[in-house]
Amino acid sequence: MIYLDNNATTRTDPRVEERMSVCNALAWANPSSLHAAGRRARQTVDQARAELASLIGAEPEEIVFTSGGTESLNTALHSAITSFPDWQRLVITATEHSATSGPCALWERRGLEVVRIPVDRDGLPDLDAFSKAVTERPSIASIIWANNETGVINPMPEIASRAHEAGALLITDAVQAVGKIPVDVSAIPVSMLALSAHKFHGPKGCGALYVNRRLRFHSLLHGGGQEAGRRSGTENVPGIAGLGCAASLPMTLPDPGLTARRDWFETEVIRRHPRAVIHGHRAPRLPNTTNIAFPGFDAEAILILLDQAGICASPGSACGSAARNPSPVLTAMGLSAEEVKASVRFSLGRETTEGELATVLDELDRTLVRLASLQPAGGGPVIRRSVP
Numbered sequence: 001m002i003y004l005d006n007n008a009t010t011r012t013d014p015r016v017e018e019r020m021s022v023c024n025a026l027a028w029a030n031p032s033s034l035h036a037a038g039r040r041a042r043q044t045v046d047q048a049r050a051e052l053a054s055l056i057g058a059e060p061e062e063i064v065f066t067s068g069g070t071e072s073l074n075t076a077l078h079s080a081i082t083s084f085p086d087w088q089r090l091v092i093t094a095t096e097h098s099a100t101s102g103p104c105a106l107w108e109r110r111g112l113e114v115v116r117i118p119v120d121r122d123g124l125p126d127l128d129a130f131s132k133a134v135t136e137r138p139s140i141a142s143i144i145w146a147n148n149e150t151g152v153i154n155p156m157p158e159i160a161s162r163a164h165e166a167g168a169l170l171i172t173d174a175v176q177a178v179g180k181i182p183v184d185v186s187a188i189p190v191s192m193l194a195l196s197a198h199k200f201h202g203p204k205g206c207g208a209l210y211v212n213r214r215l216r217f218h219s220l221l222h223g224g225g226q227e228a229g230r231r232s233g234t235e236n237v238p239g240i241a242g243l244g245c246a247a248s249l250p251m252t253l254p255d256p257g258l259t260a261r262r263d264w265f266e267t268e269v270i271r272r273h274p275r276a277v278i279h280g281h282r283a284p285r286l287p288n289t290t291n292i293a294f295p296g297f298d299a300e301a302i303l304i305l306l307d308q309a310g311i312c313a314s315p316g317s318a319c320g321s322a323a324r325n326p327s328p329v330l331t332a333m334g335l336s337a338e339e340v341k342a343s344v345r346f347s348l349g350r351e352t353t354e355g356e357l358a359t360v361l362d363e364l365d366r367t368l369v370r371l372a373s374l375q376p377a378g379g380g381p382v383i384r385r386s387v388p
């Protein structure tokens with residue numbers, strides 16, 4: 001199997017699995033218990049908190065463990081809106097993940113104003129529109145750091161400085177950024193930041209919310225008062241241990257080798273299929289992501305044939321794919337419904353080799369030839385039939 005769907009989830013690193021199984025064997029007690037077994041579990045949680053804080057330039061007490069990116073973002077929005085009840089404007093981009101756009105739509109139905117900042121053809125937001133929106137009224141902005149479908153990286157230093165200037169509160173969805181590019185909250189001041197372990201070789205169902213220590217905070221989950229009262233519920237100790245381990249894995253960020261392999265793959269796709277279009281290619285992008293339209297083809301058909309050949313890729317966001325809705329991200333970038341339907345996301349991993357990519361390229365050639373042969377005569381895509 002060749003796995004090119006790392007933005008959906010990554011393979012758990014063996015070192016993470018090892019840390020989690022040690023935790024299950026030795027630190028399985030409730031970290032709120034005061035006895036020795038409880039203290040051992042508490043130590044495990046504290047170690048992971050320090051490891052994660054160090055990865056993103058935070059203080060350990062600024063980390064709140066959650067069940068993942070979705071909970072972190074829902075919590076961040078809930079906390080900001082509850083803490084600043086007079087700030088009734090939410091400012092997001094048109095390319096947020098549904099974990100942000102979903103709760104914002106809910107808050108909109110409850111009476112808050114939601115301003116959706118448009119993006120250009122490369123997926124970059126209109127910064128003047130952003131400044132205007134956050135300056136007009138006291139605002140809570142929630143801006144995705146790096147997009148899950150296209151890999152486009154938003155200009156976070158500029159966004160943070162404009163938000164700061166306007167006195168707006170800034171949340172960021174860094175779920176795809178952490179572990180792929182440097183993310184440092186001591187250099188780029190954001191109020192809250194969401195991340196998720198399974199996107200950087202940690203376990204699923206475990207994430208965190210960074211909360212700046214000077215920020216007023218209102219929790220979403222109430223109960224036993226764990227996480228210093230910020231997130232009730234017995235801690236997922238093995239998951240947290242795995243998250244801490246994933247955060248401390250040696251990584252080169254950004255990974256120049258990975259960028260080179262992705263760029264080579266794109267160059268080859270364009271050489272073999274000159275009508276293919278790479279979305280967001282003029283913008284800064286994550287080193288591992290490429291989202292490519294094959295005009296005249298149906299992405300779903302391409303993906304089925306690739307899957308039969310043992311290649312895993314995806315039509316865009318894994319979360320959206322079950323819903324079969326046209327990608328709101330690509331639509332916001334100005335692509336037609338046809339172009340959106342023809343778009344395939346390949347998200348490489350640290351372990352993806354050039355040999356694997358060469359196999360995918362050949363399989364893609366065969367797939368497109370096969371699909372073209374099924375098109376009605378005279379219609380359908382124009383492609384080169386000689387497979388290089």
Ligand SMILES: Cc1ncc(COP(=O)(O)O)c(C=O)c1O
Nearest residue numbers: 068069070097099148175176196
């Ligand atoms: C950009 C982005 N934000 C949020 C999420 C949600 O994270 P989780 O799956 O941990 O709930 C995802 C997951 O696909 C994502 O890619």
